[in-house]
Every structure is written in structure tokens, then in C-alpha cells.
Amino acid sequence: MYTTIWTFVFLAFAFYLIRYISRTDTPFIKGLPAVPGLPVVGNLFQLGDSHALNAQTLAKKHGPVFQVRLGNKRIVFVNSFASVRHFWITHQSALISRPTLFTFHSKLSSTQGFTIGTSPWDESCKRRRKAAATALNKPAVQSYMGIIDEESTAAIGGLIRDSKGGEVDIDPGSYCGRYALNTSLELAYGYRVESLQSELLKEIVHVERVVSNIRSTSNNWQDYIPILRLAFWSDRNKEANEYRRRRDVYMTHLLDILKQKIADGTDQPCIVGNVIKDPEAKLSEVEIKSVSAGLDTVPGNLVMALAYLASAQGQVVQERIWNELQRTYPDGDAWSRVISDSAEIPYVVAFVKEVLRYVVRIHEPDWGEIRMLILMLFSRRRFWSVIPICLPRTSVADVVWEGVTVPKGTTFYMNAYAADYDSEHFDDPYTFLPERYLPPSSHAGVGTPHYAYGAGSRMCAGSHLANRELYVAFTRIVLAMHLVEAANPSDRPIMDALKCNLYPTSLTTDPKPFKIGIKPRGGWEKLVKRVVLE
Numbered sequence: 001m002y003t004t005i006w007t008f009v010f011l012a013f014a015f016y017l018i019r020y021i022s023r024t025d026t027p028f029i030k031g032l033p034a035v036p037g038l039p040v041v042g043n044l045f046q047l048g049d050s051h052a053l054n055a056q057t058l059a060k061k062h063g064p065v066f067q068v069r070l071g072n073k074r075i076v077f078v079n080s081f082a083s084v085r086h087f088w089i090t091h092q093s094a095l096i097s098r099p100t101l102f103t104f105h106s107k108l109s110s111t112q113g114f115t116i117g118t119s120p121w122d123e124s125c126k127r128r129r130k131a132a133a134t135a136l137n138k139p140a141v142q143s144y145m146g147i148i149d150e151e152s153t154a155a156i157g158g159l160i161r162d163s164k165g166g167e168v169d170i171d172p173g174s175y176c177g178r179y180a181l182n183t184s185l186e187l188a189y190g191y192r193v194e195s196l197q198s199e200l201l202k203e204i205v206h207v208e209r210v211v212s213n214i215r216s217t218s219n220n221w222q223d224y225i226p227i228l229r230l231a232f233w234s235d236r237n238k239e240a241n242e243y244r245r246r247r248d249v250y251m252t253h254l255l256d257i258l259k260q261k262i263a264d265g266t267d268q269p270c271i272v273g274n275v276i277k278d279p280e281a282k283l284s285e286v287e288i289k290s291v292s293a294g295l296d297t298v299p300g301n302l303v304m305a306l307a308y309l310a311s312a313q314g315q316v317v318q319e320r321i322w323n324e325l326q327r328t329y330p331d332g333d334a335w336s337r338v339i340s341d342s343a344e345i346p347y348v349v350a351f352v353k354e355v356l357r358y359v360v361r362i363h364e365p366d367w368g369e370i371r372m373l374i375l376m377l378f379s380r381r382r383f384w385s386v387i388p389i390c391l392p393r394t395s396v397a398d399v400v401w402e403g404v405t406v407p408k409g410t411t412f413y414m415n416a417y418a419a420d421y422d423s424e425h426f427d428d429p430y431t432f433l434p435e436r437y438l439p440p441s442s443h444a445g446v447g448t449p450h451y452a453y454g455a456g457s458r459m460c461a462g463s464h465l466a467n468r469e470l471y472v473a474f475t476r477i478v479l480a481m482h483l484v485e486a487a488n489p490s491d492r493p494i495m496d497a498l499k500c501n502l503y504p505t506s507l508t509t510d511p512k513p514f515k516i517g518i519k520p521r522g523g524w525e526k527l528v529k530r531v532v533l534e
């Protein structure tokens with residue numbers, strides 16, 4: 001008898017305990033498909049180390065919009081092009097905020113301020129977003145073209161020189177990285193990397209590499225399961241505190257250099273400088289540090305696009321870009337005109353869009369992004385941030401989806417990977433096809449072409465700049481050289497951006513190195529003369 005009572009009490013206690021520790025930050029959303037999960041961990045195991053691929057598979061069974069439980073967090077996953085448009089664009093004012101995550105927000109950023117891309121919507125975020133938008137609008141970007149001119153010339157010249165004029169196959173990763181790194185450092189702080197052996201750069205490389213792992217949304221179970229946050233268990237906390245301190249040191253250092261240059265009148269135009277000088281911006285120092293946005297996605301797109309261009313299929317694309325350049329600039333001044341002309345060649349614009357849709361649907365916007373670019377300088381390998389699940393959002397108002405009310409305060413994950421490969425929206429989505437963005441295709445012209453830059457009220461603030469960097473790099477590469485596959489098949493790249501990632505749970509992709517062949521075009525020396533003479 002006693003045994004039965006004690007068994008009953010124990011089971012009842014266990015039942016309520018599991019229910020208690022499995023409760024979620026926001027309640028179950030009635031009527032919205034839910035993926036059944038385990039006590040405590042919820043759906044963490046099902047989503048595994050590739051949330052994008054696994055959510056895409058789950059969407060086949062549960063529909064494009066479903067809810068999951070990640071530890072004690074309830075998340076709504078949105079997986080198709082149309083459903084993303086519904087939430088992110090049609091209801092953009094409702095999805096204007098962002099959630100906070102334990103490791104990043106309470107440990108890593110406590111003294112540096114949240115970056116724009118990780119800030120919930122409030123007055124400070126509004127001010128910073130406005131400042132970034134001013135520093136990154138079309139006219140501002142045109143004023144930075146001198147930097148893009150210099151860095152693209154250096155990268156292309158270096159590629160040709162180090163391939164011994166095309167005699168040996170070459171890994172383009174560090175050249176693309178150097179292009180994007182120096183562009184971003186100069187744009188953000190007016191600071192250029194002089195020596196690759198600099199201690200400051202080594203420190204940034206190391207710290208930012210660790211930070212990128214700490215920030216991953218699928219890597220930190222303590223963000224979802226509160227009990228894992230207990231200090232004596234969590235090495236992550238100690239690590240986050242230590243790296244926050246080290247990061248503070250160099251962020252303050254770079255900002256101090258810039259402030260000194262401004263005081264001396266020796267600064268050159270740069271984004272953080274513009275923000276400091278803009279009386280309208282009224283940002284505190286912590287806010288200024290958090291404005292700096294990084295560009296790790298630019299090299300990711302560049303590297304993978306070069307891999308594609310060098311492939312057998314890419315030959316046709318190179319040919320067309322070359323022909324369009326000759327037709328548009330018959331006087332032989334294409335090299336300088338792609339920088340100075342704001343009107344762009346439609347086929348190359350379509351190519352850039354397709355690269356963004358097809359190759360990398362990712363981003364990680366903050367000062368820390370510069371880390372990836374710096375990493376590339378020091379590494380024979382390429383790194384790029386792969387977050388096919390776009391930066392998360394939190395709703396500030398109810399949104400209705402197919403008759404179901406998704407209440408305000410809900411956290412949303414956009415599966416940009418699934419949406420950009422949605423066969424309901426794109427014909428033949430797994431085929432690389434720039435023509436899909438040219439007339440008579442329905443995707444030409446207005447409307448969101450892809451979700452590489454996110455969408456709606458918190459869409460990427462740096463998209464004009466990124467588009468210009470990619471446009472200049474592609475046109476100039478085709479002007480200076482012809483790309484071909486590496487002679488040795490084992491040197492050739494893996495073209496799938498997810499499959500090539502060695503560490504799927506990390507914020508950054510670390511793909512296997514690959515090589516391409518280069519055939520410099522006649523007259524290339526004149527174009528990149530400065531570099532070759534260096």
C-alpha cells in the first residue's frame with residue numbers, strides 16, 4: 001500500500017517537475033502547427049546542428065509556418081518565400097524588434113552595447129539604425145568608391161602575381177578576404193591594415209574567432225536551457241566574460257585612434273567618423289561602438305561566386321559578363337567606369353542577385369564581423385558566416401496567419417535558406433540562373449529578389465554597399481582575367497554552401513580550401529599596374 005502511494009507521489013512530482021522545467025517563455029500558440037518535442041530540451045535534437053536544413057524538412061510535414069520549443073523558448077519558424085513575405089514585409093512594423101539571448105546579450109555584450117542587428121527595438125536602436133542608414137545610403141556609398149577601387153585593384157593584382165601570371169592554380173580566399181577586410185576597416189574606422197604581423201590584428205583574429213562560436217544560435221544550449229547557465233557549470237560564461245574584456249580593449253583602441261585623428265583633422269571619411277561627427281545622431285560611446293557593421297558576408301559571396309565562375313557552367317556567365325562590359329564600354333575604359341558610373345549593367349546586377357540568393361543566405365552584422373575578414377588574412381582557409389536562419393525577430397504586435405493569431409512577444413526565425421530555395425516561388429531553385437532576374441522573368445524589376453539581406457523594417461542596412469563591392473569585384477575580375485577550374489580535380493571547390501561547412505554549429509563556415517586556375521587577359525598589367533610594381 002505504502003509503496004503504491006509513494007510511487008504515485010513520486011510520479012506526480014516527476015510529472016509536475018518536468019512540466020515546470022519544460023515551460024516556455026511565451027505560451028503555446030493555439031492553432032499553429034507544433035513539432036512534438038522531448039521534455040526539457042524540446043526540439044533541440046530534431047533541429048540538430050543544421051537548423052535550416054532540418055526546419056526545411058519539418059516544413060514538408062507541418063507546413064511553412066510552425067512552432068517549436070527550444071528548451072524554454074518558443075520559436076515560430078517561417079520557411080517559405082510567401083510566408084516570409086507575409087510576416088517580414090506585410091507585417092514589418094509588427095516584426096521590428098529582436099530577441100535577446102543569454103550568452104551574447106548578458107555576457108558578451110554587457111560593456112560593448114548590443115550591435116544594431118542584435119538590439120531589441122527601442123529609442124537607442126532607432127537612433128543607431130538611423131545613423132547607420134545615413135552612413136550607408138546610396139550617395140554615401142558612392143563617396144566610398146575610392147576605397148573599393150584601391151582594394152579591388154590590390155586583390156586582383158595579388159591574385160595574378162601570386163599565380164605567377166596564371167602558371168599555378170591559386171586559392172582565392174585570402175585575396176577576397178583582404179579586399180573585404182581592408183574595405184571594411186577603412187570604411188568603418190578609416191584604418192588600414194599595414195602589417196599582417198601586427199599584434200593588434202592577431203588579437204582581433206583570435207578573439208573574434210572565439211566570439212563567433214559563442215554567438216552561434218545553434219551552438220549555445222544554455223541560451224535555451226536555463227539550468228545550464230549555472231556559473232559553476234558553465235565554462236561558456238567564463239569564456240564570454242574573458243573575451244568581452246579582451247574585445248573591449250581593442251574596440252576602444254580603434255575608436256581612440258579615430259577620435260585622435262578627428263581631433264587632429266587628419267581623419268578620412270568613414271562610417272564611425274560620420275556618426276561621431278553627426279550632431280543629429282547623438283550616440284553614446286557604447287552606442288557608437290555598436291554601430292560598426294561588418295562585412296564578413298561579402299567575402300563569403302565573393303569566394304563562392306569565383307568558385308562558380310571557374311566551373312564548367314560558369315564559363316558561359318564569364319563570357320556574357322565580358323561581352324556586356326565590351327558593349328557598354330566600347331572605349332576600353334570599363335575598369336574605371338565600373339567605379340565611377342552609378343548606372344550598372346543589368347546582367348551583372350542580376351548575377352549579383354543570383355549569387356546572393358544561391359550561394360550564401362547569411363549574415364552577422366556587428367563590429368565583430370570585421371573579425372572574419374581579418375581571419376582570412378591570416379589563414380590559408382576561408383571563413384564566412386553562415387546563418388541561413390536570418391537574424392531573429394520578436395513581434396511587438398499580434399500577427400494573423402491563416403486564421404491563427406500569433407501573439408505579440410513571439411520570437412520568429414526566418415529560414416532564409418528554405419525560402420530562397422522555395423520551388424513555389426522560384427522555377428528550378430537549385431539551378432544557378434542570373435537570367436531569372438532579367439525580363440521577361442516575373443522576378444525582374446520591383447519586389448524583394450531574395451532574402452539574403454533579410455527583409456522589411458530591420459533589413460540589412462549595408463545592402464547598397466555590399467552590392468557595390470560585389471559588382472565592382474565581379475566586373476573587374478572578368479576584365480582582368482579568365483577563370484578556369486583547377487587542373488587537379490581534388491583542388492576543386494564543394495559548391496554547396498551548407499555541405500562545405502566543416503563546423504555546422506559554428507556561426508562561421510570553415511570550408512575546405514579550394515583552388516582555381518587563372519588566365520590573365522591581354523593588357524591586364526595596365527589595369528593593375530600599381531600592385532604588380534609593389
Ligand code: HEM
Pocket residue numbers: 116117118119129132136293294295297298301360361362363364365390391392451452453454455456457458459460461462463465466
Ligand atoms: C553580402 C553582404 C551582406 C549580407 C548578405 C547581409 C545580410 C544581412 C541580414 C540577413 C541582416 C538581417 C536582416 C533582417 O533581420 O531582416 C542584416 C542586418 C544588418 N546588416 Fe547586413 N549583410 C551584408 C553586408 C552588410 C554590410 C556591408 C553592412 C554595413 C557596412 C551591413 C550592415 C547591417 C546592419 C547594420 C544590420 C542590422 C539591421 C537592423 O537590425 O536594423 N551588412 N544583414
